Amino acid sequence: MTHLDPIPFIVPLPGEEPALAALRHAPEKLDLLLASARRTYTPLGVRVADALSRRWARRVASPYEGAISQVDRVLGRPGAFLLNHSYEWGCTTGVVADPALGGPTLLRVLDWPFDGLGRAVVATRCAGPAGPYVSLTWPGHVGVLTACAPGRFAAAINQPPLPTPWGKAVGWPTARWHVGRSTALPPSHLLRLVFDRCASFDDAVSLLRTMPICIPTIFTVAGARPGEAITIERTQNRAHVCAEPAAANHWASPDGPTGRPRNRSSRQRRADMLALARRPPDWSMKWLAAPILHDETRLSVMANAASGRLIAQGFEATGPATALTVL
Numbered sequence: 001m002t003h004l005d006p007i008p009f010i011v012p013l014p015g016e017e018p019a020l021a022a023l024r025h026a027p028e029k030l031d032l033l034l035a036s037a038r039r040t041y042t043p044l045g046v047r048v049a050d051a052l053s054r055r056w057a058r059r060v061a062s063p064y065e066g067a068i069s070q071v072d073r074v075l076g077r078p079g080a081f082l083l084n085h086s087y088e089w090g091c092t093t094g095v096v097a098d099p100a101l102g103g104p105t106l107l108r109v110l111d112w113p114f115d116g117l118g119r120a121v122v123a124t125r126c127a128g129p130a131g132p133y134v135s136l137t138w139p140g141h142v143g144v145l146t147a148c149a150p151g152r153f154a155a156a157i158n159q160p161p162l163p164t165p166w167g168k169a170v171g172w173p174t175a176r177w178h179v180g181r182s183t184a185l186p187p188s189h190l191l192r193l194v195f196d197r198c199a200s201f202d203d204a205v206s207l208l209r210t211m212p213i214c215i216p217t218i219f220t221v222a223g224a225r226p227g228e229a230i231t232i233e234r235t236q237n238r239a240h241v242c243a244e245p246a247a248a249n250h251w252a253s254p255d256g257p258t259g260r261p262r263n264r265s266s267r268q269r270r271a272d273m274l275a276l277a278r279r280p281p282d283w284s285m286k287w288l289a290a291p292i293l294h295d296e297t298r299l300s301v302m303a304n305a306a307s308g309r310l311i312a313q314g315f316e317a318t319g320p321a322t323a324l325t326v327l
Contacts, residue, residue: 006325007136007312010124017067018124022139023074029120030139034079036116046078053081060182060214062189064142071140084142085186090263091158092292093220094246094273095229096281103306104229105281106154106222107273108146109292110299117298118314118321128196134327135195136301136312143188144195146301150308151224153201155194155208156301157187158218158247160233161259161266184236187217201228208232209239216257218247224305233257246273265291283311285324 012021023030037046054072057065072080090111098105117138124135126147133149148154185193190213198204201223208219209232219232222245229245233256240253248270251257269292276287281302288300295317303310314322 004320004323006323007314007327008122009134009325009327010122012125017070017142018126018135019067019071019137019140019142020074022122022124022137022141023071026120026122026139029122030075030079030083032116032120033083033114033138034077036114037079037082040114046082050078050080050082053085057081057085060185062185064189064192067142071142075140080140083138083140084188090249090266090296091156092248092269092273093156093158093218093231094270094277095220095222095231096277096279097226098281098304098306099226100280101304101307101309103224103226103304104222105302105304105309106148106156106220107276107281107287108156108220108299108301108303109288109297110146110156110301111294111296112298113296114298115316118316121299121312121314121322123310123312123325123327126195130195130197130199133195134310135192136299142192143186144192145188146299146303147191147195148303148305148308148310149195150305152199152305153204153221153223153228154303154305154310155191155204155219155221157191158220159249160216160218161250182214182236184212184214187213187215187219187234191219201225205230205232208234212237216259220245220247222303222305244274244277246270246277248273265294283309285311285313 010022010025068084092109094107095104133147135144135147146156194204216235231242231245231247233240233253240256242253248266250266297315301312310327313324
């Protein structure tokens with residue numbers, strides 16, 4: 001049986017940016033991601049995409065762009081801005097009632113057709129004005145995609161549908177055109193702002209529903225008390241709430257926007273997540289199975305804010321890439 005290492009748990013030095021702490025602790029993991037990016041997009045493609053991302057970042061009113069610039073200086077080669085402004089993942093997320101732990105549990109599976117993400121994942125301890133939290137992330141990545149703040153809430157981001165019915169050939173450039181014209185926060189920066197500044201589930205939901213963002217997204221939040229669970233489907237300036245707290249990569253709210261699902265499995269993955277929500281959570285993660293689990297799955301997480309319990313595992317196309325890790 002192949003030995004798998006646990007996901008590293010990184011504690012920054014006092015006042016240290018968590019993304020830099022992760023880079024200091026595990027630079028080889030960022031090297032792994034950048035090597036994969038060069039294989040996928042070519043070295044020239046990485047340089048061009050990083051330069052375009054850097055140019056756009058100068059226009060964005062984000063409190064975290066300075067941290068990305070710090071990562072860029074430490075890295076000393078193209079890749080930091082591309083890493084931080086990439087937005088090409090698929091996901092399945094849901095919330096399960098968990099009376100044994102006193103509050104709902106977030107189930108989160110992140111998918112991305114990018115080799116190395118499962119092996120390179122780290123957990124960082126972060127601390128903002130509202131309190132500490134743990135983020136499942138990658139060295140040099142400044143935003144938050146999946147995190148848990150004990151006593152407050154856990155939350156995750158899902159990528160939404162394409163904005164047109166004509167598939168990626170038209171939908172992807174259309175989405176990028178809108179991003180290039182916007183000066184609003186990237187979704188991952190808004191979610192970090194929420195973890196940094198929001199003391200309660202209600203505060204988090206209010207900010208996620210109202211603050212403008214540069215591109216549509218889907219937020220799922222599980223609070224620390226029974227019944228605190230919500231999936232918010234966001235466009236740049238509007239918010240729609242799903243009837244049930246679960247998300248894949250299509251719009252599910254009855255009055256929400258229209259768009260083409262990211263892939264054919266999206267509706268079935270959400271249906272399966274809703275089925276999981278109707279029974280007690282399985283903390284062994286034996287619930288993780290197709291179609292929620294597939295060859296593009298890179299990370300699986302369970303997070304309970306009431307108890308602070310958090311487990312995660314990295315994956316690659318060939319299967320588990322890390323041990324199931326208690327954080």
